Amino acid sequence: MTTSTTYSAVVWTKQGLAKLMSASQQGLSLTITHVSAGSEAYTPSDTQTQLRQQQQIVPIGGAEKLDNNHLRFSALFDGEKTYDVKEIGIWSEGTLAAVYSIANQQLNHKAANAAWVEMFTLDVSTLPSNNISFEMGVNNANIFMAKELASLTHAQLLQGKNLIQQAHSNMLLEERLRKAGL
Structure with missing residues (x-):
């Protein structure tokens, strides 16, 4: 050095x-x-x-x-x-x-x-x-991060899927509450 x-x-x-x-x-x-x-x-x-x-x-x-x-x-x-x-x-x-x-x-x-x-x-x-x-x-040096980027992308996709499922559950619950008059 x-x-x-x-x-x-x-x-x-x-x-x-x-x-x-x-x-x-x-x-x-x-x-x-x-x-x-x-x-x-x-x-x-x-x-x-x-x-x-x-x-x-x-x-x-x-x-x-x-x-x-x-x-x-x-x-x-x-x-x-x-x-x-x-x-x-x-x-x-x-x-x-x-x-x-x-x-x-x-x-x-x-x-x-x-x-x-x-x-x-x-x-x-x-x-x-x-x-x-x-x-x-x-x-390119970014190849060093390929595994980490793939893991991060997978985690983000799972998070997105869970958010969509949660939003769908909330929508169904709101619909049931509205039909029940609440």
Whole structure:
């Protein structure tokens, strides 16, 4: 984990910045599509075109613009692989746009047959952030809540059924009272 003494900013690659500037000049946006995780710790370079020890690449699971200077997105890493997470890559289709790593530091750990969800916040204050967008994949973190959401939905349906039965019983009782003149 990082501390205030080991903080390191994301390094935007030359090719990522070139793609962003080209898109901006055409009135388009740089679309962030994937995030990758790797197992080598180092000081990133702006000339990188790939992670040094990439282990896994996954689609963006969700994204939002927090303000004009910050973008937040998530990614879900799952599957059989196990590795120490020491480098993160941010991708625009096949282009490595940015890299995050700290020399001699482990950022996280991905266990075998387990899922790891990571939220990323990018400071884009020095970039034309209006020209950065996201393409969400199907690998969404909400799948973790599928069982809970199904249980909640079932409980709400049962509650609705009981309310309807109670309303029907009340209606029948009112009808009987009215016929009895009460």
